[in-house]
Amino acid sequence: xxxxxxxxxxxxxxxxxxxxxxxxxxxxxxxxxxxxxxxxxxxxxxxxxxxxxxxxxxxxxxxxxxxxxxxxxxxxxxxxxxxxxxxxxxxxxxxxxxxxxxxxxxxxxxxxxxxxxxxxxxxxxxxxxxxxxxxxxxxxxxxxxxxxxxxxxxxxxxxxxxxxxxxxxxxxxxxxxxxxxxxxxxxxxxxxxxxxxx
Numbered sequence: 001x002x003x004x005x006x007x008x009x010x011x012x013x014x015x016x017x018x019x020x021x022x023x024x025x026x027x028x029x030x031x032x033x034x035x036x037x038x039x040x041x042x043x044x045x046x047x048x049x050x051x052x053x054x055x056x057x058x059x060x061x062x063x064x065x066x067x068x069x070x071x072x073x074x075x076x077x078x079x080x081x082x083x084x085x086x087x088x089x090x091x092x093x094x095x096x097x098x099x100x101x102x103x104x105x106x107x108x109x110x111x112x113x114x115x116x117x118x119x120x121x122x123x124x125x126x127x128x129x130x131x132x133x134x135x136x137x138x139x140x141x142x143x144x145x146x147x148x149x150x151x152x153x154x155x156x157x158x159x160x161x162x163x164x165x166x167x168x169x170x171x172x173x174x175x176x177x178x179x180x181x182x183x184x185x186x187x188x189x190x191x192x193x194x195x196x197x198x
Contacts, residue, residue, distance in 0.1 A: 044080035048154070048189040051075070055164060055185055062172040066105055066165035073109075073161040074187060076154035081192035085151035086162075088135045091182040098179050099132050101172040106149060109161035117150070117162065122169065135183060153192055 052072035060067060076082055102122045107114040123130035136146045150162050168176075190197060 045078040046080055046082055046189065046191055047076070047078035048082060048084060048187065049075045049077050050187050052161070053185070055183075057166050060102075060166065060168050062101075062168045062170050064167070064170070066103075066167045069104070069164040069166050071109075071161060071163040072185070072187075073159055074152075074154060074189075075159040076156050079156055081153065081155050082189045083151070083153045083192050083194070083197060084187055084189040085148040085197070086185060086187045087146060087148050088183045088185055090135045090137045091184070093137060093139045098176050098181050099135060100130070101169040101176065102131055103167050103169065104131055104134075104149075105165040107163045107165070109163070114163055120149075135181075 050072055053070050055070040055072070057067055057069045074084055100122045103120065105119045106117040108117045120129075120131045120134060122132070133144070133147045134149050149164075152160050154160060
């Protein structure tokens, strides 16, 4: 009797285990699978458009009045936020002393008008705040750290416009008559989160 009862219990346990295993492995439970097609990962783009110029000032004479050098606009045509900065690069050597007696005003377009952004003065003592340091010369000391005449941030589709004005100091010596300075204006841009420009 005990053996029969024991066999009955074992048979029952094996049957229940087999049934549970079968249910677990089968698709007897309600289930559903959904999909979302068309997945794609795309890198953003960095693209800045520079319009305006050329920057030219002619027939400057010593005095108090600023003359317009020109303007330019930066527009972020990419899909990622960017930061930009602008630098003047002189074509000739730094022996040209005209910059020492020149001042420059930078204005930024706001709405339909222009507002003062900065004013940088030339200086015969070549102090680091002078206009000389906003121009990079081919023969300059590599230890000199140039300054950027403009810099800012732009979101995709955003635009920033700047205007440059120049004047010669009243004390500009006669030796600078007919002297000129050729330069190129460079605009550099990188993604806004790049820590390399901090």
